[in-house]
Amino acid sequence: MPLLRLSIAALAIAAVTAPALAQGTPQQRAACRGDAARYCKGMEEGSIQGCLQSNYSKISARCQKVLSGG
Numbered sequence: 001m002p003l004l005r006l007s008i009a010a011l012a013i014a015a016v017t018a019p020a021l022a023q024g025t026p027q028q029r030a031a032c033r034g035d036a037a038r039y040c041k042g043m044e045e046g047s048i049q050g051c052l053q054s055n056y057s058k059i060s061a062r063c064q065k066v067l068s069g070g
Contacts, residue, residue: 025066031060031062031066035063036048039052039058040052
């Protein structure tokens with residue numbers, strides 16, 4: 001049963017973050033998916049990149065790098 005709960009939670013996160021991250025490049029989506037799920041869940045599609053920028057000091061180095069164009 002715990003595995004089922006984990007699977008449901010993973011699907012819920014994917015359902016929320018996948019459309020939201022559709023606005024970025026493939027590299028941004030790959031690097032920032034976890035950060036978006038953590039810091040920006042429940043936000044509208046056009047707000048995710050701004051949310052990540054607002055939380056820049058908290059997000060992963062990988063996500064910071066792609067957001068800064070590096």
